[in-house]
Amino acid sequence: MSSKLKVQSSKLVGSLAAFAAFALSIFAQNDGSQQNKTGRAGTFAIVNARIVTVSGATIENGTVVISGGKITAVGPNSSIPSGAERIDGRGLTVFPGMIDAGTNLGLAEIPLGVDGSVDVAETGNMNANAKAFKGINPHSSHVNVTRVNGITTVLSYPNGGLIAGQGAVINLNGSTQAEMAIIPEFGLVINYPRLAGFGRGGGGGRFGPQLDFNQLVQRRDAQIEELKKIFHDADMYAKSKEAYAKDKTLPYPATDIRLEAMTPYIRGEKPILFRAERANDIKSVAKFVTDMKVKGIIIGGQEAWKVADDLKKADIPVVFTNIYQSVVRDDDPYDYFYSAPGKMQEAGIKFCISTGDPGQEVRDLPYQAGIAGAFGLSKEDALKSVTLYPAQILGLGDKLGSIDVGKVANIVVADGDMLDPRTNVKYVFINGKMLPLTSRHTELFDSFKDRKAP
Amino acid sequence: MKKATAYYLMLLLLVAGLRLPAAAQSKGQDVLIRNATVMTAVKGTMEGTDILIQNGKITKIGKGIAAPAGVKTIDATGKYVTPGIIDCHSHTMLDAINEGSLSVTSMTGTRDVLNNTDITIYRALAGGVTAANILHGSANSIGGKNTTVKFKWGHPIEDYPIADAPPGVKFALGENPKRSNSQPQPGVQPRYPQTRMGVIETDRDALIRARDYKQQWDDYRAGKTKVPPRKDLELDPLVEVIEGKRLVHAHGYRSDEHLNLMLLADEFNFKVATLQHGLEAYKIAPEIAKHGTGVSIFTDSWSYKLEAYDAIPYDAYILWKNGVVVSINSDSDERMRRLNLDAAKVEKYGGVPEQDALQMITLNPAKQLGIDKRTGSIEVGKDGDVVIWSGHPFSPYSRVETTIIEGETFFDRQLDAQHRIDMAKEREALEKLDVNRAPGSGGGPPRIPAEKRQSERDRSEFGEDDEDGGGNNR
Structure with a gap:
């Protein structure tokens, strides 16, 4: 490998000077120095910029100050601390970093044909103790590719079996999992039993037996009973542990790490992420959440707008995934999914927009939101649906998702509307650290852009 | 057997319903698109421009083109037009x-x-x-x-x-x-x-x-x-x-x-x-x-x-x-x-x-x-294959309003909206038929289409083999 690289670089000697100058110009443009890839902390003042706060009115010409990893000032006339590095924001717009609350980022480098790089789905039906946090590769090339497009935070979750494990909320920066983590064990993923059959978890599968509607209902109900039994077991387990804590004369209850992991979820202390798409299935989730007195979030939610009342009654928000998805039924309208976020907004459902992508295409998040903006959602809400709304759904509404004093400095500076594919991201900050705008893509670009035929 | 025949007849009607707007158009209709921002793909972008399509071909591009008798006119003020x-x-x-x-x-x-x-x-x-x-x-x-x-x-x-x-x-x-x-x-x-x-x-x-x-x-x-x-x-x-x-x-x-x-x-x-x-x-x-x-x-x-x-x-x-x-x-x-x-x-x-x-x-x-x-471009003499967009075609907030091939409209968002209303009525009527009642209340088992679903075809991007042994195509 290294010898191959050497050969390649020797070919590039001719254009090395130009290449070096270009590389330097990129760094100069971004922060003025070489830096390691996890960025550089400091006090920064972005001046004369347009500031889209998302939470309040847009400031047409103002200053954002970043210090100690936080946003310390926002406004048209904010004072700039002495020693702050000034960033000229003329012609640029400041946005909060985008958040994708429904990915497997870091768990699958190359999903097809490279099994060794895939850690998305554990085997077996009940893996409450499996944690994405322990599987995420901080050095995945998807991390940099995603953040240089303005996405600073994601929920990454496992998705195998009935109870898949726990998703983590991470910032897209850090050399270790701990450095990335915002909430290492955020939510428990349940592939909610589905009624009908295309794709994961339902139907007879492509080569399976063809089941009629009644059989499908029976099977779905049996799976829900199985789920309820696991919840019951977890409840009994937690109670026996509690009882022992109070009364040491009781026999010591053996530890079961799977059931142990369920405790905060069955008690409604942390949210359960139910993967469900169709109206019938989502309705069933709402009933389950109410019956079991747990905290629920829908991931998927293609037809959530059809069951708004159920969702609102059970206080379930929706992480709407993959607006790009092909419309399934022939007689559904062509914009069935494009228009879904707008319909959720109209119906008063709490929602956000997510790519639902394994990792490599999470960077398309802004354009997925943009499309919703063409089909019923206002531009403002389209932006909120990838910033403030996901922050709120992840319980981080006071820390992320808008440009407000006291919030974590996850900030993107761009030369236009962040949801427009023509817009260039100029600066990215995560936890107040200025990040280089480099990725596997820019590195390969730099290696080949000036190559001449021998 | 009778039931099955009726079912397929209904299905056919449904499909026919979907196809109505195109079928209703006359072939190669002449059309004048007025006052659009035209992105020609060869000669830059022209503001406030008209495009005349006759007998399937683009015959005129310019400002203030007089509409020949019997030509359908589309007002594209504030809209963009690109080649198909x-x-x-x-x-x-x-x-x-x-x-x-x-x-x-x-x-x-x-x-x-x-x-x-x-x-x-x-x-x-x-x-x-x-x-x-x-x-x-x-x-x-x-x-x-x-x-x-x-x-x-x-x-x-x-x-x-x-x-x-x-x-x-x-x-x-x-x-x-x-x-x-x-x-x-x-x-x-x-x-x-x-x-x-x-x-x-x-x-x-x-x-x-x-x-x-x-x-x-x-x-x-x-x-x-x-x-x-x-x-x-x-x-x-x-x-x-x-x-x-x-x-x-x-x-x-x-x-x-x-x-x-x-x-x-x-x-x-x-x-x-x-x-x-x-x-x-x-x-x-x-x-x-x-x-x-x-x-x-x-x-x-x-x-x-x-x-x-x-x-x-x-x-x-x-x-x-x-x-x-x-x-x-x-x-x-x-x-x-x-x-x-x-x-x-x-x-x-x-x-x-x-x-x-x-x-x-x-x-x-x-x-x-x-x-x-x-x-492939908007030029006189080429086929009248054009798209009318609600805004700049590179903006995510833009939608296709009308798609025209050789002068004939094959997609139109207004017609589509009307369609949905017609289809909803048709669906309602169909669902009331005996043959379409749920199993257990007189209906038969659901029909599982023999042909591949679109969603499965696209899923090939993640490598699941398709039924005819093809595998992914990307």
């Missing part, structure tokens, strides 16, 4: 994508399995696509013949193929013809080839056989031999390739493979028409430019399989800078609907100018498919 989008790599409309049993299946062709009731056609029109290169899959080194079509939704199948489009054939390199990502069936000897070494030799062998076969015919026609050679349906299309009469559309990812195929083509004195996907084409852009081959890419898909790991979104820019004709394709029923946003991205990655970016989904695919004399 052309997708240079699609498998839509196909009832089967891969004949994967042999490594060379040039005797097959997509024309034989085109399905004009595929709803994807209508959805592509709703994304501004008017024409597409319908390709055989990539399961084998040499696949079947292509069909270049216009999406004349509601028309008989005969109206779809573009009659004067040069014919083509699919080649494929890398993981797919090697069958790297498909499950081998137990007890079955894997199909040759299994390596990239074997793939290129399969191509060489087929081309040599075609050359020999051509020699036999040439000798016979020159009177050197008295016995005519036996007709060979596999080799006939490959003879056309060698003679430069049939375009080669070669699926592949790695730059070394592309280069090897171009070198092989040099041996046989033909040019590869397009490198399809070409995700690493940027690594050999000067060589591609020299060979005169076009490249049809994804703007930014990457990392879904190993041979796509070095794909970068700057691919288009580097190729463009080297003077290569670049198009952006979808290879997906889903992605086809948003090629405008893919084109927008190449402005960002490297800085391709707007018109050149637009050409990558209009004029350039037309050139690659040999149909640029009739379509």
Whole structure:
């Protein structure tokens, strides 16, 4: 490998000077120095910029100050601390970093044909103790590719079996999992039993037996009973542990790490992420959440707008995934999914927009939101649906998702509307650290852009 | 039996309902689009401009064109007009994508399995696509013949193929013809080839056989031999390739493979028409430019399989800078609907100018498919294939309002809205019928469609094999 690289670089000697100058110009443009890839902390003042706060009115010409990893000032006339590095924001717009609350980022480098790089789905039906946090590769090339497009935070979750494990909320920066983590064990993923059959978890599968509607209902109900039994077991387990804590004369209850992991979820202390798409299935989730007195979030939610009342009654928000998805039924309208976020907004459902992508295409998040903006959602809400709304759904509404004093400095500076594919991201900050705008893509670009035929 | 017949009749009505607006239009209607911002794709963007389409052709472009008698007028004030989008790599409309049993299946062709009731056609029109290169899959080194079509939704199948489009054939390199990502069936000897070494030799062998076969015919026609050679349906299309009469559309990812195929083509004195996907084409852009081959890419898909790991979104820019004709394709029923946003991205990655970016989904695919004399730009004399957008086509907030092919409206958002109301009424009526009642209350078991679902076809991007043994096509 290294010898191959050497050969390649020797070919590039001719254009090395130009290449070096270009590389330097990129760094100069971004922060003025070489830096390691996890960025550089400091006090920064972005001046004369347009500031889209998302939470309040847009400031047409103002200053954002970043210090100690936080946003310390926002406004048209904010004072700039002495020693702050000034960033000229003329012609640029400041946005909060985008958040994708429904990915497997870091768990699958190359999903097809490279099994060794895939850690998305554990085997077996009940893996409450499996944690994405322990599987995420901080050095995945998807991390940099995603953040240089303005996405600073994601929920990454496992998705195998009935109870898949726990998703983590991470910032897209850090050399270790701990450095990335915002909430290492955020939510428990349940592939909610589905009624009908295309794709994961339902139907007879492509080569399976063809089941009629009644059989499908029976099977779905049996799976829900199985789920309820696991919840019951977890409840009994937690109670026996509690009882022992109070009364040491009781026999010591053996530890079961799977059931142990369920405790905060069955008690409604942390949210359960139910993967469900169709109206019938989502309705069933709402009933389950109410019956079991747990905290629920829908991931998927293609037809959530059809069951708004159920969702609102059970206080379930929706992480709407993959607006790009092909419309399934022939007689559904062509914009069935494009228009879904707008319909959720109209119906008063709490929602956000997510790519639902394994990792490599999470960077398309802004354009997925943009499309919703063409089909019923206002531009403002389209932006909120990838910033403030996901922050709120992840319980981080006071820390992320808008440009407000006291919030974590996850900030993107761009030369236009962040949801427009023509817009260039100029600066990215995560936890107040200025990040280089480099990725596997820019590195390969730099290696080949000036190559001449021998 | 009666019940089943009634059911299918209802289904037919439903499908017919979907197709109503197109069928209701008269063929090749004259139309005047007024006061639009026209992105011609060749002569820049013209504000406040009219376009007159008569007998299917663009006859006038300019300001304040007087409407000839009987011409339908569309007010496009505040709207944008572009040429119809052309997708240079699609498998839509196909009832089967891969004949994967042999490594060379040039005797097959997509024309034989085109399905004009595929709803994807209508959805592509709703994304501004008017024409597409319908390709055989990539399961084998040499696949079947292509069909270049216009999406004349509601028309008989005969109206779809573009009659004067040069014919083509699919080649494929890398993981797919090697069958790297498909499950081998137990007890079955894997199909040759299994390596990239074997793939290129399969191509060489087929081309040599075609050359020999051509020699036999040439000798016979020159009177050197008295016995005519036996007709060979596999080799006939490959003879056309060698003679430069049939375009080669070669699926592949790695730059070394592309280069090897171009070198092989040099041996046989033909040019590869397009490198399809070409995700690493940027690594050999000067060589591609020299060979005169076009490249049809994804703007930014990457990392879904190993041979796509070095794909970068700057691919288009580097190729463009080297003077290569670049198009952006979808290879997906889903992605086809948003090629405008893919084109927008190449402005960002490297800085391709707007018109050149637009050409990558209009004029350039037309050139690659040999149909640029009739379509791909807004110019007098070309086919009236245009799209009216609610705003700039590269903005994510814009929608397609109307899609017109040869003067005829095939998608219109207003008509579509009316449609939904009609369909809802029809559905309601259908659901009330005895035959459609739920099982347990008089109805039969649900019908499970025999044909592949769209969603499954698109799922191939993550490598699940499709039913006809084809496997993924990306």
